[in-house]
Amino acid sequence: MMMIGIFWGINYLVKKAGFPVKIWLGILLFLGCLYLPTPTRAASQRQLEQLEKTGQCAECNLRGARLAGVELRGANLKGADLTDADLGDAKLEGANLEGANLEGANLKGANLFRANLKNAKLNESGLTNANLTNANLEKATLKQAILEGANPENANLKEADLSEANLKNAQIKNADLEKAILKSANLEGGSLEGSNLKGANLEAANLFRTNLKGTTIDDATKLDSKGQPVWQLVNKGAAGETMVGANLSGASLQSLDLQKANLQRVKLESAYLFIVDLRGANLSGSNLTNASLLYADLRGASLAGVDLAGAELKNVNLEGANLKNANLKNAKLGEKVLLESKWRLVWEIVNKEVEERDLTGADLEGANLQGSSLKRARLSNASLAGVNLKEANLREANLFNADLRDANLQGAILEWANLSGANLKGANLEGADLSKVNLCGAIMPDGKQQSCQ
Structure with a gap:
């Protein structure tokens, strides 16, 4: 469009100003050359x-x-x-690529074992x-x-620039990353x-489950x-109070001895957590939502108030845990899972x-049953002291002589429930549906016994 505009402008000047046509054509040719796209230098066939x-x-x-796949x-x-070269699955073991420009190149699945990529542009x-095992990537820019799933084990990455690189699931074990730049790099699920x-x-690096x-x-x-x-x-363990309330969400904790560690209110x-020894550890109040606990030993651990919603537990020992x-x-x-x-x-x-679950005489003291469905459940003589039954459905449940001291029944549905003889001292009944409930002889939250009239 710009060239068309120039052409019409020159045509106007030729007619109005009387400039020689040859001069204007020369100018037009020169300007046209400036706007021609510069061709990209393709690979030399002779050099290939x-x-x-x-x-x-x-x-x-x-x-x-x-x-791709070439033996080099x-x-x-x-x-x-x-x-922009395609070197996918190329065999480049021991190749010398020092200072080479590989920007935008495809090296997917390439074998670069012991390759020299010092100062290379990647x-x-x-x-x-x-495979970048034992490769030399010193001062390389990446x-x-x-590098998802790549293996730079034992590689020299000293002073390499890996800013915003994708190293998800990469195995960067025993590598030299001294003074390397990994700012905003994605190291999720990988190993360092x-x-x-x-x-x-x-x-700002993503260290989600990074070892x-x-x-x-x-x-x-x-x-x-x-x-x-x-x-x-x-690397140092949970000494003293240093870990209390710490943010360890998404952490990779493998083969660790954390016996009797104080991990109260820790965000996990x-x-x-793989093969972690947490015997006798204090994890009370900690958040373990959606965590993975595999082959973990939690015998005798304090898990009071712990949030395990969505957590995965396999081959876990919870014997004696609170x-x-x-x-x-x-x-x-x-x-x-031993529980x-x-x-x-x-x-x-x-x-x-x-529905109609038979829990007669069950010991559920201190349990978190928030939002549970216990419709028509048989809970007579059950131990429910300190139980969290907030917003639970206990419609038509039989709670005769049940111990509900200090229980949280806030917003619970107790319509037509039988609470005769139950002990509700200190219980929270705020917002609970008590319509048609039988409270004959029950001890109410204020400690007074309900009459049977």
């Missing part, structure tokens, strides 16, 4: 053939080259331009599931690179076990407010709607 025959192609132009073990590609490149993080910048065990940090390492306590717990939402007022709603009890009969019954009540 050279690479194939000799494995030597330093400083070569290989832009956009199709080299030990090849010399130092300083080569491989921008911004926005695709390295999904690539901004916004995709045994790696050197001295002076590394992990500000930090055995990592080395120093005063120059930048970890956000969540990453610091996770590193502390994983969606955390991954689950008073713990929220077990939607908790997933998998195979081989005392009282708390297993509580779990069944809050997760399975069964």
Whole structure:
């Protein structure tokens, strides 16, 4: 459109101003050249053939080259331009790619074992599931690179720039990341076990379920407010009061000895706890919603008031654990979960709607049964002291002689329920539906006995 405008402008000037046509045509040709798109330098066919025959192609132009699955073990590609090249599944073990430009290149599944990528440009490149074991990536730039599922184990990533890189599920074990930039990088589900993080910048990095065990940090390492306590717990343990109320949500806690640790009110939402020894630990008031507890030992642990909603428990030992007022709603009890009969019954009540359940004489003291369906349940002589029955459905339930001292019945449905002889001293009945309820002989919240008139 711009060139058309220029043409009509020149045509006007030729007619009105009398300038020679040849001069104006020369100007038009010059301007046209300025607006022509500059062609991208494609890979040199001659250099491609050279690479194939000799494995030597330093400083070569290989832009956009199709080299997927090609055998390039030990090849010399130092300083080569491989921008946007397809090297998917290429065999590049021991290859020299120092200073090469691989921006936007596809290296998915490529084998770069012991490859030299020092000072290489890999911004926005695709390295999904690539093998980077023992590779040299010192001072390489990998901004916004995709390394999901990649294996840079024992790699040299010293001073590498991995800003905003996707390292989800990447295994970066025993790697040297000294002074590396991992700002806003996604390390979800990956492992940094045994790696050197001295002076590394992990500000705003996603460390959801990232294994930090055995990592080395120093005063120059930048970890956000969540990453610091996770590193502390994983590598130094829960000494004193340092972990009380700590935010460990999404943390990866594997093979840890946390016996008798004080972890009160700790946030462990969606955390991954694998082979963790928590015998006798104090986790009261902690949040474990949607956490995964696999092969965890919680014998004798205090889990009073713990929120386990949506948590996954497999091969977990909870014998002797205190689950008073713990929220077990939607908790997933998998195979081989050792749980005392009282708390297993509580779990069944809050997760399975069964009308007319026979709970005569049951010991449910201190249980969290909030919102449970206990319609027409038989609860005569049951021990329900301190039970949370907020908004529970107890319509037509038989609670004859039940112990409901200090129970929370706020907003509960007790229509047509039988509470004769029940002890409700200190109970909270605010907003409860007491229509047609039988309170004959019951001890009311104020300690006075209800008449039977």
